[in-house]
Amino acid sequence: KQQNMSIQVCAAAQSKPEIIRRTANFPPSIWGDRFMNYDSQDIITNARNQEEVEELKEVVRREVFTTSAGDFSHQLKLIDAIQRLGVAYHFESEIEEALERMHAAFHDHDFSDDGDLYNVALGFRLLRQHGYKISCDVFNKFKDENGSFKECLIVDVPGMLSLYEAGHLGIRGEEILDEALAFTTTHLDSAAKAHLSYEHAEQITQALERPLRKDLERVCAGRYMSIYQDEASHNEPLLKLAKLDLILFSLFSKMSSVRLLTYILKLHIQLMLLLIRWWKEVDFEKKLPFARDRIVELYFWVVGVYFEPQYVEARKFLTKVIALVSVMDDIYDAYATFEELEIFTAAIERLYAQIFYRTLLNVVDEIEEEIAKDGRSYRVYYAKESLKAVARAYFEEARWFNEGYTPTMEEYLPAAIVSTGYPMLSTVSLLGMGDIVNKGDI
Numbered sequence: 001k002q003q004n005m006s007i008q009v010c011a012a013a014q015s016k017p018e019i020i021r022r023t024a025n026f027p028p029s030i031w032g033d034r035f036m037n038y039d040s041q042d043i044i045t046n047a048r049n050q051e052e053v054e055e056l057k058e059v060v061r062r063e064v065f066t067t068s069a070g071d072f073s074h075q076l077k078l079i080d081a082i083q084r085l086g087v088a089y090h091f092e093s094e095i096e097e098a099l100e101r102m103h104a105a106f107h108d109h110d111f112s113d114d115g116d117l118y119n120v121a122l123g124f125r126l127l128r129q130h131g132y133k134i135s136c137d138v139f140n141k142f143k144d145e146n147g148s149f150k151e152c153l154i155v156d157v158p159g160m161l162s163l164y165e166a167g168h169l170g171i172r173g174e175e176i177l178d179e180a181l182a183f184t185t186t187h188l189d190s191a192a193k194a195h196l197s198y199e200h201a202e203q204i205t206q207a208l209e210r211p212l213r214k215d216l217e218r219v220c221a222g223r224y225m226s227i228y229q230d231e232a233s234h235n236e237p238l239l240k241l242a243k244l245d246l247i248l249f250s251l252f253s254k255m256s257s258v259r260l261l262t263y264i265l266k267l268h269i270q271l272m273l274l275l276i277r278w279w280k281e282v283d284f285e286k287k288l289p290f291a292r293d294r295i296v297e298l299y300f301w302v303v304g305v306y307f308e309p310q311y312v313e314a315r316k317f318l319t320k321v322i323a324l325v326s327v328m329d330d331i332y333d334a335y336a337t338f339e340e341l342e343i344f345t346a347a348i349e350r351l352y353a354q355i356f357y358r359t360l361l362n363v364v365d366e367i368e369e370e371i372a373k374d375g376r377s378y379r380v381y382y383a384k385e386s387l388k389a390v391a392r393a394y395f396e397e398a399r400w401f402n403e404g405y406t407p408t409m410e411e412y413l414p415a416a417i418v419s420t421g422y423p424m425l426s427t428v429s430l431l432g433m434g435d436i437v438n439k440g441d442i
Contacts, residue, residue, distance in 0.1 A: 026330075029293040044145060056241040057090050058346040064236065065094040072102055073119045078235060080122055081228060084212070085242035086221030089308040096130070103132045117142055117159030121166040125212075136174045139163070143176075149183045157191060157200045160184050161207055168213035202227055216304040221246060268303065271312055275299055275319055282359045284327055291330040297320050305429055314432030320363045321383075321428045325390060325421055327356060332394035338402040345395040361385070367431055379431050386424035393418035 064078045079095055082088050088095060102123055102341040115123065120138055129132045142163075144150050153159060164184035170177030185208070192204040206223055225242060228234050279295040302319045332341060347357060362388075393415045400407055407415075417423065430436065 026292045031296045039122055046178055053244050056237050060241055078120050084224040086218055087242050087245050099130050103127055106134055117153055117156055118162045121162035125166040125169055136176050139176050155186045160188055160225040161203055165212050168211045199230055205319050218303055218307045290335040291327040295323055317367045317432050318429050324360045332398050341395055341398050345391050383428050388426040390424050
């Protein structure tokens with residue numbers, strides 16, 4: 001009888017269909033325990049002296065926003081340097097006031113009519129970056145009678161670089177900016193191969209590889225510092241402030257991408273260590289080994305959203321959420337069967353606490369507890385809804401794959417926009433940003 005029972009069990013086991021899973025075979029994290037071995041005292045060997053920082057801020061504030069207030073060209077260049085060196089967050093109100101005056105000058109044609117290519121393009125870019133409406137018609141004066149950009153502009157490398165960066169701020173239908181981008185890209189590429197000064201050649205190479213509009217501000221600051229400090233007209237107090245602010249005394253432009261990422265993350269090491277410890281505690285590496293281990297890279301991405309010191313809590317919230325959504329993406333795309341995904345999606349809709357979702361719930365609860373102290377807990381509802389929307393979009397794409405169905409563009413776009421994660425991350429990024437958005441704005 002016992003033998004018959006064993007045969008039945010074996011037969012049942014053999015008849016159970018094998019579950020075929022898609023696996024992406026993601027490589028392990030390249031970082032290992034690199035950041036866990038850092039001593040915060042060793043990292044901050046060149047830590048900024050807060051008193052010196054405050055003194056330098058006052059010097060820069062006086063030189064840029066008081067002494068240079070009437071000289072738009074000089075002030076524009078200094079504001080651009082402040083932004084590119086990554087210290088603009090120290091002077092937000094002063095920059096806005098200065099740009100307000102410049103916008104009025106542009107509007108009255110007091111500046112744009114008389115300015116050269118460098119200054120007009122720089123003013124245009126800075127104003128657009130800060131949300132001011134400014135017409136691209138300011139560039140018409142740099143065209144010849146045939147409607148093309150004047151050939152004499154080609155030798156003006158600073159002007160061409162300024163126009164190139166301005167061209168990236170164009171919107172649909174602004175043909176003159178499309179033309180400006182094509183014109184400057186072609187001629188700057190040629191100029192980079194000519195016998196230019198190191199300063200100009202380096203600026204062109206960096207601009208063509210990573211225009212400001214598409215660069216990470218903190219990474220850009222490190223690269224730009226190596227150029228700015230060699231400029232004869234650089235502002236010494238501003239340069240010193242930027243170095244103290246970055247805790248940086250070496251040239252980023254000479255670093256490999258891995259060393260660059262490592263150095264940037266050193267500047268944020270305390271929060272980085274907290275996040276790595278949290279990631280090890282949730283232990284997805286063992287519990288969900290099919291998922292990507294990318295907590296360091298994800299934090300680096302978040303630094304691109306906001307690196308400023310006042311947003312440390314916001315960076316913590318967003319990094320945890322994006323790390324969990326990355327795992328959720330892998331569950332949908334690289335591991336679970338369609339039948340499991342049906343259950344999983346329903347569980348997320350009900351906030352059901354399984355291994356993954358229990359962790360997500362804990363993070364959401366942590367966020368809600370923190371921002372409730374400032375009376376902003378109402379924001380968590382929108383974060384939860386956006387996370388559910390991502391799960392539904394992932395499931396829709398998984399259903400199409402399971403059925404072998406190719407959706408129409410009209411069917412695909414609504415799901416694809418949500419599954420990119422950007423609408424959700426935009427919502428979550430606002431959770432820890434103080435009064436940047438209020439309940440009445442929603």
